[in-house]
Amino acid sequence: MEKELSRDATRAADIEPTVARGGNVVAVMPPSAVYLKPALAALSHRAEGEGLQLLVLASDAMLPSVEHVLNEAWRDAGGTVLAARAAGRALNLLNQERVTALVCSPDTALALLARSSLPLDSAPTVLLAWPETWDDDSALIGLMQDLPAEAQRILYTAAPRQAERLAERYLRKAFVLGAPPHGTSLPVIEQSITVVSVSGIDIGTAVRQALDLLQPTSGVVWTAVAETKSAVVDALAKSPNDVPVTCGEVAPAKLIVAADLPIPEDLRRLAAAADRLVVLTPPWGLPYLVGQASALATLQLPGAADEVDRTLAKQRSRIEGVLEAGGSDLDRAINALTPLFEHRDPTLVAGALYRLWTTESLPEPKPMPGPPSPPAPRKGRPAGHGRSTKVFVTAGKKDGATPADFVAMLTRDLKVPPEHIGKIELRETFSLIELPADEAQAVADALTGRTIRRRKIIARLERQR
Known part of the structure; x- marks a missing residue:
């Protein structure tokens, strides 16, 4: 990997030796998770430890980006990284000592502590990620008072003056990186x-x-x-x-x-x-x-609806071009469709042709009359398949996931035939998707690592009880 670094990244990399030695650090950095990587890489040896080794406190909005950077930094070190938006998701794993690094908001951490499920006494390092972006830092009082004195504390902030109170209270004798000299400030940028x-x-x-x-x-x-x-x-x-x-x-x-x-x-x-x-x-x-x-x-970037509108406009423009060009090819096409116009609405014919054009595939022809068809499968069971299996996915109602999200990902991204998708059960913190037994493991593997509603998901076969 190339070693080019800006002043930002060079400054961030200066943290690494102090963090590796176990010292407390206050790092003045812009509020972007990319600057956490040197510190997290210096802590990667903790992945080999038993129980919770690292607690990262961040706003709910920053959890996905912090989790991504932490996974990147600890990729080769092993360990289990968990980003929890609510206490429920983390309770069982923490109680089983299966989490090496936990990323959550202060409120979630405090809820876990109240249930005696957050072993702060075993967490050698606590990292506070840009407290100025949190809704409230009052939960820190309850968390930090239970933190052993020897625990390492790291604070990232883009507002050093506002963070002074936290640093004085919780990070005594910390190495300070990137803060302007006391009483000085940079001139405001006049250019827009x-x-x-x-x-x-x-x-x-x-x-x-x-x-x-x-x-x-x-x-x-x-x-x-x-x-x-x-x-x-x-x-x-x-x-x-x-x-x-x-x-x-x-x-x-x-x-x-x-x-x-x-x-x-x-x-x-x-x-x-x-x-x-x-x-x-x-x-x-x-x-x-x-x-x-x-x-x-x-500057507003186009959303998904804008992208769809542009695509449709381009397709309409192409159709207009064909109509304006005319020619014998168009005449032959109209002649081929004329028999359909005699017993079908021309608008519906145009819609069917548009669907064939955009999907670039023909629907399967209807079967010739023959023996009676077998009874339709029960609702929720993939058609044409005997045994089915449920796939457990770590996204549910709390994440805003819907059945349509899963169907779209399965059919569009993983190319799973719609008729192979059975019942989709949405629970509070997870979902269950019924699939043919002989396909379920491959689909679970392909789902793992993908993102639904900005949540990176993990999928596995449902455990039999």
Whole structure:
């Protein structure tokens, strides 16, 4: 992997030796999970320990991105990482000492502690991820008072002045990284910065969509870490936008799109180098940017509905082109359809043709009259298959999941025939999907790691009771 680093990533990497030695750290960084990786990598040896080794407290909104970075940092070390939005999901695993690293909100952690299911006495490290993004930090009082004095404490914050109270109370003698000298501050950026709020979409796709909207004649995409650069390069590989992607380098350009949140110093370097600076940020990063620049403009990325509308408009345009061109091919096509028009509504015929065109497949012909068909299968059992099995999926009502989400993923992404999908049972924190027994394991393996409603899911065969 390439070793290019911006000032942001270099500063983040400076944390690693202190964290590895077990020291307390206060790191002043933009509120983006990518900057956690050096500290989490330095803690990866903890994955070999027994019981809970790491507790990361973050806002509910940041849980997916923190979980992703933690899994990346601990990929080769093993251990079990659990991101819990509610206490119920974590109770059993924690009680069985099967969780090595827990990522949750302070409120969820306090609820687990109240049920005697959060073994803080065995957690050598607690990491507080940007407390200024939490709804409330009052839960910390109950959590930190039960934390052993020798436990390692790490605080990431983009608001050092507001975090001073936490640092003084819970992180005595901490190594402080990135904070401006006491009593000093950087000048506010006078140039207007365009902000793109990115939520529920990967960064590569977000950059591609932003460039599609901006249509730059020249420009550059700036990233802070090599992982982001790789994701953006992959996303732009098939894009008509021929825009270079850099990691840490800043050079004059008409347009600079920052795919990572820059630290204050780099944000000012980028603003000075660009005629127009566009910064992609998760919603919780907006207050950080408000404190850096005197004026912010916003750019709205297209949503899923906009993408559908554009696709349909292109298809209608192609049909208009064929109609305007006319010719013998069109005449022959009309002649072939004329018998249908005699007993079918032409609008319905056009709809059927459109469906065939967009799906690029023909429906199976109806069978010739013959022996009576066997009785229809019971509701909830995949047609044409004898034995069925339920697949357990770690997404349920609390995550906002719906049966339509699962059907869409199974049919569109995994190419499971609709008739193979049986009953879908939605529970509070998980779901059960009935599938043919001979396909269930393969489908469970393919589902694991995918995302439904911004939750990364795990799937397995339901355990027989």
